[in-house]
Amino acid sequence: MYGGGYIFDEPNGKQLREEQQHDDPGKLSAFEERIARGEKIEPGDWMPAEYRRQLIRLIEQHAHSEIIGALPEGTWITRAPGFKRKLALIAKVQDEIGHGQLLYNAAETLGKSREAMINDLLSGKSKYSNVFNYPAKTWADVTVIGFLIDAAAIVNQVANAKGSYGPYCRALERICYEESFHLKQGHDAFIELATGTPEQKAMLQDALNRWWQPIMHFFGPPDKTSQHSEKLMQWKVKMASNDEMRNQFLDSYVPKIWELGLTLPDPLLRKNADTGRWEYTDPNWDEFFRVINGGGPCNAERLQVRKWAEEEGRWVRKALMNPAERRSLPVA
Amino acid sequence: MSSNAALTDLIIKMADDELVLGHRNSEWTGLGPVMEEDIAFSSMAQDKIGHAWALYRILHENLGGEDPDRFAFMRPESAFKCAHLVEMPNGGYDFSLIRHFLFDHAETVRYESLQDSSFEPFQLLSKKVKGELKYHTLHANAFIIQLSKASEEGYARMQTALNDTIALAAGIFEPSAAHEEELIAEKVYPGEKALYHRWLDRIYPVLVKASLNLPDMETITPVYGGRQGFHTTHLAPLLKEMGEVFNLDTEASW
Amino acid sequence: MSNESLDPRVNRLKLGDASAVIKVEEGENWNVYEVFHQEKRGAHHEHVGCVHAPDPQLALVFAKEQFARRKKCVNLWVVRSADILAFDVEDEDMFANNLEKNYRDASGFKVMEKINKFKQSK
Numbered sequence: 001m002y003g004g005g006y007i008f009d010e011p012n013g014k015q016l017r018e019e020q021q022h023d024d025p026g027k028l029s030a031f032e033e034r035i036a037r038g039e040k041i042e043p044g045d046w047m048p049a050e051y052r053r054q055l056i057r058l059i060e061q062h063a064h065s066e067i068i069g070a071l072p073e074g075t076w077i078t079r080a081p082g083f084k085r086k087l088a089l090i091a092k093v094q095d096e097i098g099h100g101q102l103l104y105n106a107a108e109t110l111g112k113s114r115e116a117m118i119n120d121l122l123s124g125k126s127k128y129s130n131v132f133n134y135p136a137k138t139w140a141d142v143t144v145i146g147f148l149i150d151a152a153a154i155v156n157q158v159a160n161a162k163g164s165y166g167p168y169c170r171a172l173e174r175i176c177y178e179e180s181f182h183l184k185q186g187h188d189a190f191i192e193l194a195t196g197t198p199e200q201k202a203m204l205q206d207a208l209n210r211w212w213q214p215i216m217h218f219f220g221p222p223d224k225t226s227q228h229s230e231k232l233m234q235w236k237v238k239m240a241s242n243d244e245m246r247n248q249f250l251d252s253y254v255p256k257i258w259e260l261g262l263t264l265p266d267p268l269l270r271k272n273a274d275t276g277r278w279e280y281t282d283p284n285w286d287e288f289f290r291v292i293n294g295g296g297p298c299n300a301e302r303l304q305v306r307k308w309a310e311e312e313g314r315w316v317r318k319a320l321m322n323p324a325e326r327r328s329l330p331v332a
Numbered sequence: 333m334s335s336n337a338a339l340t341d342l343i344i345k346m347a348d349d350e351l352v353l354g355h356r357n358s359e360w361t362g363l364g365p366v367m368e369e370d371i372a373f374s375s376m377a378q379d380k381i382g383h384a385w386a387l388y389r390i391l392h393e394n395l396g397g398e399d400p401d402r403f404a405f406m407r408p409e410s411a412f413k414c415a416h417l418v419e420m421p422n423g424g425y426d427f428s429l430i431r432h433f434l435f436d437h438a439e440t441v442r443y444e445s446l447q448d449s450s451f452e453p454f455q456l457l458s459k460k461v462k463g464e465l466k467y468h469t470l471h472a473n474a475f476i477i478q479l480s481k482a483s484e485e486g487y488a489r490m491q492t493a494l495n496d497t498i499a500l501a502a503g504i505f506e507p508s509a510a511h512e513e514e515l516i517a518e519k520v521y522p523g524e525k526a527l528y529h530r531w532l533d534r535i536y537p538v539l540v541k542a543s544l545n546l547p548d549m550e551t552i553t554p555v556y557g558g559r560q561g562f563h564t565t566h567l568a569p570l571l572k573e574m575g576e577v578f579n580l581d582t583e584a585s586w
Numbered sequence: 587m588s589n590e591s592l593d594p595r596v597n598r599l600k601l602g603d604a605s606a607v608i609k610v611e612e613g614e615n616w617n618v619y620e621v622f623h624q625e626k627r628g629a630h631h632e633h634v635g636c637v638h639a640p641d642p643q644l645a646l647v648f649a650k651e652q653f654a655r656r657k658k659c660v661n662l663w664v665v666r667s668a669d670i671l672a673f674d675v676e677d678e679d680m681f682a683n684n685l686e687k688n689y690r691d692a693s694g695f696k697v698m699e700k701i702n703k704f705k706q707s708k
């Protein structure tokens with residue numbers, strides 16, 4: 001999974017728009033024509049500085065989200081009930097690490113090293129999807145994550161896979177293929193609880209209630225408040241607006257929740273038959289920003305665990321380092 | 333054909349080792365030293381749990397044993413027959429790697445010996461897992477050799493971990509007075525002693541390549557007991573955790 | 587002992603302080619190797635991505651699980667990214683006229699026309 005649809009902005013947009021003005025106008029228009037024709041941009045191509053910067057940020061945050069996203073579900077690796085669930089969960093969390101690997105590689109083609117990206121994650125400079133700052137309290141939480149968070153991620157990733165940057169699209173193609181397994185195994189485990197004993201059902205309903213708001217947050221603030229850049233859309237960095245993706249998610253998955261006799265904690269949630277769009281209570285966006293800025297229940301633990309892993313593995317990496325070797329970034 | 337009791341005993345030992353070590357190794361998933369290795373180590377953990385599952389299925393389908401999930405997730409600690417080696421907490425990556433190296437070579441010689449077992453399900457299984465085990469030992473050998481040769485710290489860590497682990501690993505080959513002779517006579521497998529020597533023949537050249545010193549095997553005391561149901565204090569909490577969700581309702585489907 | 591995490595795995599770790607400064611050194615994730623995947627015997631090896639590894643041997647070990655744990659595969663190649671030589675993007679124009687040189691192509695030769703013309707002339 002897990003490119004949260006929301007790209008976290010750094011407060012220096014202005015400065016960069018100036019930087020933008022230094023791009024050669026002739027090259028810029030050739031670049032934009034190329035994208036308009038549906039061509040992909042490859043690592044060696046000329047690209048506007050702002051395009052490069054935004055892509056690094058997008059792909060890097062996506063990569064962080066994968067390896068941090070492995071943690072809430074990893075919580076249940078040692079407790080998954082039965083062989084099939086146990087193996088599927090390990091394989092799924094493993095895939096998420098694999099997605100991180102693919103995405104860091106894609107970002108590296110733009111000139112930022114994996115080490116630099118990891119450092120920005122550890123220092124808090126670079127964000128990851130907010131949804132992973134919430135705890136997975138019970139086994140039912142894992143099924144909600146596997147089914148619905150992965151589903152949300154798929155909506156986002158399928159859109160991004162049509163973007164303009166070749167290496168990112170190629171990584172997403174592979175990722176989307178694996179996500180279909182995540183979604184299926186999550187849905188299967190979800191249905192098992194929904195159709196199980198009263199206790200299993202209650203456990204699932206409770207998890208669903210707790211995860212609904214983070215899921216609604218997943219695609220980012222509503223279009224009316226987020227100044228989503230026309231440029232990013234034109235450059236095919238951002239492929240769909242937050243509200244569009246949220247609506248698409250609701251359209252595909254709310255019926256799949258309701259058909260199992262489960263409820264969602266939003267009395268206003270319904271599809272408007274006239275407009276064809278979903279209506280819902282606006283989730284608490286102050287809470288969203290509070291959690292992004294470190295105030296969530298698990299922010300500290302997530303980074304502490306990542307730091308532990310980097311520290312614990314350092315001797316292995318250092319022992320095998322070969323400083324004399326000619327190094328380079330990925331080529332494609 | 334050898335008796336069900338003897339076969340059952342052997343299968344439970346093998347399967348419990350695989351399950352408990354696979355479980356331990358899966359604790360690294362998401363926390364490994366570098367993403368590429370995280371992925372590789374996780375696959376090998378999955379393979380082990382998969383081997384355990386396959387063995388419990390043989391028990392279930394051929395020898396009248398219980399359903400694999402119930403057998404694995406509900407049995408009391410004393411009914412487990414795993415070696416102490418696999419019960420130990422992960423510790424650092426050095427211990428985990430050495431354990432992986434020592435165990436997977438033991439696993440390899442064991443499955444190889446089953447290729448012409450008189451018990452047909454063993455033959456089929458050993459064919460199926462052959463390629464997986466080849467990768468596991470390739471991975472283990474590469475890491476052991478490279479880490480030992482790369483730096484002083486790498487070498488020291490590997491040698492220390494080897495010294496600390498070898499007696500536990502030798503415990504994999506704990507003999508069984510009750511059943512072993514029968515299994516050897518019936519050509520089910522060649523027995524623990526034979527496997528132990530084949531294992532030493534496998535690990536020794538790798539250790540030489542790594543310039544690591546194999547402790548004098550005459551002087552170490554293999555850690556036995558696991559095969560008889562006597563375990564370290566680490567196993568009970570592991571099993572409790574593993575069965576936590578399953579045992580919320582053992583009649584429910586999860 | 588316990589970190590009061592909901593994750594029993596995490597509770598077994600000796601976690602450091604959340605505010606601790608942990609930095610990874612440049613080069614600690616080793617070098618980059620491009621990975622080529624062969625789906626079946628007789629097929630070309632195709633580029634599928636890359637792995638970070640300290641040497642070719644471990645690159646191959648890593649590539650096996652990252653790029654061949656699901657997909658059908660019979661072999662893999664790895665090669666150091668630094669050893670890949672490619673044309674500059676600006677040199678794309680060198681390939682521009684390939685399609686126009688029909689003297690290299692079967693379709694550039696109209697034998698039947700000539701034969702028919704010959705037959706008619708008889």
Ligand SMILES: [Fe+2]
Nearest residue numbers: 001002096099
């Ligand atoms: Fe993912």
Ligand SMILES: [Fe+2]
Nearest residue numbers: 001150179182
């Ligand atoms: Fe996923």
Ligand SMILES: [Fe+2]
Nearest residue numbers: 380436439468
């Ligand atoms: Fe193994």
